[in-house]
Amino acid sequence: AQSVTQPDIHITVSEGASLELRCNYSYGATPYLFWYVQSPGQGLQLLLKYFSGDTLVQGIKGFEAEFKRSQSSFNLRKPSVHWSDAAEYFCAVGLSGSARQLTFGSGTQLTVLP
């Protein structure tokens, strides 16, 4: 069965610093990959997604992610973090053509220090 691992439960960075959130997946084929952000009291918002093609994808709010097939990874990055980026981030995988759900990682809580 497919699985998603986010090894970092909690990350703290200073405002203006760079950020990388890790995501590894376990699946036999190349899945569709997603990053969602969840702010307190809010629903999940899609940051970016990878389906095929260029392995570096750009998303909203200045985020990007790179798909590395050899490492089964899809890490999320941002060059300069803003205080408003403090939230919980979820990586998710889905199967092409599958009617079923996305499989989510357990999330990484991001704290931004002033």
Added chain:
Amino acid sequence: GAGVSQSPSNKVTEKGKDVELRCDPISGHTALYWYRQRLGQGLEFLIYFQGNSAPDKSGLPSDRFSAERTGESVSTLTIQRTQQEDSAVYLCASSEALGVPYEQYFGPGTRLTVT
């Protein structure tokens, strides 16, 4: 346009009571999903609807859980005889069609606390 809405936003109930959680998807979205998010954990898939039909109910954690959808719109998730382990945030999502790559749009969730 309006996003996915869920009600109530918070629900506190006593163990053994039944609860109903409501989801209003984005108008025109044919697919609807329910997830559960326990504290400190990722999202756990429960059930999806294509139109008013739920072809696969295997994600529901027990027979105390049921869901329905009417008019290809509103969906309700019902939990009977609630237990403390049912305490979680229940999230609903909708998409214009079923499955990947159609984007799922999430509601704000219903936080259920069973005392």
